[in-house]
Amino acid sequence: MASSSSFSNSPCAACKFLRRKCLPGCIFAPYFPPEEPQKFANVHKIFGASNVSKLLNEIQPHQREDAVNSLAYEAEARLKDPVYGCVGAISVLQRQVLRLQKELDATNADIMKYATNTFPGNNSGVRAAGSSFGQIYEYDQYPPPSWNNSFSSSSAGHPYDTAGDNNT
Ligand SMILES: [Zn+2]
16 A cells, blocks of 8 residues: 555555445545454444445535444444434443442532541541641541451441430
8 A cells, every 4th residue: 555545556455345346535535444354344334334435425525524423323323222323321331420429428428427527526537737628637547447347346327426326
């Protein structure tokens, strides 16, 4: 392959697949290089070559690469998951984000609880260092000694729930 042009010898993946002559100006050639035959095969299988060429002709040239990438992505996803396509992957990731967000919220709540319950005692190597949460506490050592004691002595719930309460 010389540095001349992609139309030189080998036809683009689309024309090769469709067994036709790849002419200069072929709408597929810039986006379906011969080195990636599967890309066109997938897109053709899912969307159909004529629909793809129609679509590419209708949009602005600078949008074509993004459009082809999107079609190729969706075609691949649709082949893997014929029912949901890439929506399947998106919803899996969305559920994961929600789950992790909940986990993060719970952890932040635990930290808040720990911080507010530990502060009044102030006997565990934790001292006040500022006024806004996030920099209120500085630890003389990490993890603070109270963590190990509290977490190991309490098996369920938050270790500080009983600190100020009367257990009935
Ligand atoms: Zn072509």
